[in-house]
Amino acid sequence: MPRVALIADRHGMAEYAKKAGADVVVVHEPADPADQIAGFCQQTIARPLDDPSGIVAALRPLHEQQPFSRVLTTNEEGVLAAAVATAELGLQGNSVESVLALKDKSLTRQAMERHDIAPVRHRVVSSAAELEDFHREIGDHIIVKPMDSMASANVHLIAEPDGTGDAWRQLVAAGYRTALAEEYLRGPEVSVETLSVRGEHHVVSINEHLLNDYFVAVGHTMPSRITGDHFAELCSLTRRLLDAVGLFEGPSHTEFILTERGPRIVESQSRMAGAGVGELERRSHGVNRARLAVTVPLGLEQVPAGLPLDGGGAAIRFFVPRPGEVTAIRGLDAVDATLTHTGIDTYGRTMNELLDFAGVEVGVRLAAQVGDVVPEIQSGLERRMGYVVASGRDGADAALRAESVMNRIEIETRPI
Structure with a gap:
């Protein structure tokens, strides 16, 4: 019988895996109750999802007792931890490098450039001055956003160069010191x-x-x-x-x-x-x-x-x-x-x-x-x-x- 470790479960994966014939362990945020999925699991483990090393430390002894076939997730918060655990436990799955290349939007742009995939003009910026310089270079509307975020949070459309200062202040207030600036793409x-x-x-x-x-x-x-x-x-x-x-x-x-x-x-x-x-x-x-x-x-x-x-x-x-x-x-x-x-x-x-x-x-x-x-x-x-x-x-x-x-x-x- 295959055994799987799931890093968070917000799409019903524990139930699907159990009903298909797998043994299931779920790692979840300590603040997220696991009572709704506990009946499908051999074990649930409360660990912060942004602590891959702590998750590996929790999974390793379980893997040594009864090996996992995979460490999987369908959630943004779990993709890096799942990849790190996959590598550390010697399993098949997504590599840390591939996950980071999509999680970090600047790395995604770099991969697109290397492979000539529908290029979009962009730049990593670390100040309002650099953001303004990029806007003047583009000569049109630009977008600036965090390099690693989700849910469309902290995305700013800047129409004129004099709007870069305000956008940058908002990003800094949200805790960002670098961001990805891109040409604004018009269309649906x-x-x-x-x-x-x-x-x-x-x-x-x-x-x-x-x-x-x-x-x-x-x-x-x-x-x-x-x-x-x-x-x-x-x-x-x-x-x-x-x-x-x-x-x-x-x-x-x-x-x-x-x-x-x-x-x-x-x-x-x-x-x-x-x-x-x-x-x-x-x-x-x-x-x-x-x-x-x-x-x-x-x-x-x-x-x-x-x-x-x-x-x-x-x-x-x-x-x-x-x-x-x-x-x-x-x-x-x-x-x-x-x-x-x-x-x-x-x-x-x-x-x-x-x-x-x-x-x-x-x-x-x-x-x-x-x-x-x-x-x-x-x-x-x-x-x-x-x-x-x-x-x-x-x-x-x-x-x-x-x-x-x-x-x-x-x-x-x-x-x-």
């Missing part, structure tokens, strides 16, 4: 969702993003309605990038802007996408990538032939009320969907609750309550008011169904 955003198996990269779907003014995704549509003639090029560029960094296995999420010059890579991560994308894959293509991410490396399941599979469509839309205090919520009685109305919860737990809607065509989870304070959504971690998820004949039909239901619900706020 999509992502290629893949599963790699022994260095072969299988495209599961292409996902269309709906972004707010802070570049945070407040909606997804699958399959993308806007890919058009770019499908083959998007798949090719994704595979070339994952080959360039040497990704061996597991899920990845590669974001693109469809510019006038063609698709250009924004960034890529060796993990599952957030914001409910895994559930959209299941609804639109019948593929459970989180399950495959653990069962395939363990030899318990094969990748489905013919990916991406034909199917229907799926969409998710997040509630984005005006910032302020919630004073009224109207329209719930007019909603033709399965509805849950709960309190504001953490983002990760909110997304796990998508599984509650797995058997329904349209589901609504409204977290906002009268008296709650709605933040300005400047990162994915602030999408906490709820969402509508829908299936459809195709992506366009699913998006229409989700938006139709969302438009019936009014969350009224007052400034504070």
Whole structure:
């Protein structure tokens, strides 16, 4: 029987592995309760996920008693620890170098340059003056963002050189001393969702993003309605990038802007996408990538032939009320969907609750309550008011169904 160590489990991997016939050990943050997954595990271990050496120290004696087949994760917080543990325990899996080449956005750009993959002008900067110099060199809008972050946090669009000082002050206030500056790519955003198996990269779907003014995704549509003639090029560029960094296995999420010059890579991560994308894959293509991410490396399941599979469509839309205090919520009685109305919860737990809607065509989870304070959504971690998820004949039909239901619900706020 194979044995797997999972570094965090926010996509149900422990349950999938146990039901497929594997023994499971899960490492989790000390602040995250493990009671929901304990029944699927031989053991759960509380360790900070940003301490790879501590995780290795905890796993090594367990490995010596009963060897692990793999150390795996589907989460951003766990990718480095999983790679370090894989190397230290002498297992197959993603190398530290390949994981870092995607985790650090400047290293991703370097890999793209070396392999001539849809180049984007960029520079690592460490001062407001360097950022301003780069802006003047580009002669147009630029983006500056942390080199290692997630959820679109601390991303700044700078239109004019005199705006570089303010952007830099905000980055420094957030704790950053270096950042990645890039030319601003104009166009809609999509992502290629893949599963790699022994260095072969299988495209599961292409996902269309709906972004707010802070570049945070407040909606997804699958399959993308806007890919058009770019499908083959998007798949090719994704595979070339994952080959360039040497990704061996597991899920990845590669974001693109469809510019006038063609698709250009924004960034890529060796993990599952957030914001409910895994559930959209299941609804639109019948593929459970989180399950495959653990069962395939363990030899318990094969990748489905013919990916991406034909199917229907799926969409998710997040509630984005005006910032302020919630004073009224109207329209719930007019909603033709399965509805849950709960309190504001953490983002990760909110997304796990998508599984509650797995058997329904349209589901609504409204977290906002009268008296709650709605933040300005400047990162994915602030999408906490709820969402509508829908299936459809195709992506366009699913998006229409989700938006139709969302438009019936009014969350009224007052400034504070």
